Amino acid sequence: MKKFIHNLSTDVNGIAEWAIIFYTVFPLVGFIASLVYLIKKEKIKANAVFFYALMGLLINVIFYMIFGR
Numbered sequence: 001m002k003k004f005i006h007n008l009s010t011d012v013n014g015i016a017e018w019a020i021i022f023y024t025v026f027p028l029v030g031f032i033a034s035l036v037y038l039i040k041k042e043k044i045k046a047n048a049v050f051f052y053a054l055m056g057l058l059i060n061v062i063f064y065m066i067f068g069r
Helices: 002-007 012-042 046-067
Strands: none
Touching: 012 046
């Protein structure tokens, strides 16, 4: 991971790479972690988890389209 971060530059392409990381990877990791917590602790049903995952991905794509350019 340290090598990957070191290879990212700060020019235009590097900024685009950072935007991809911050607007897609980090929210997805947090969202998946929260879904795992809900499944284990709250015992919600699989259909609800699928719906939440779909809505989270949709919101994530919308934010990336707005702010990631």
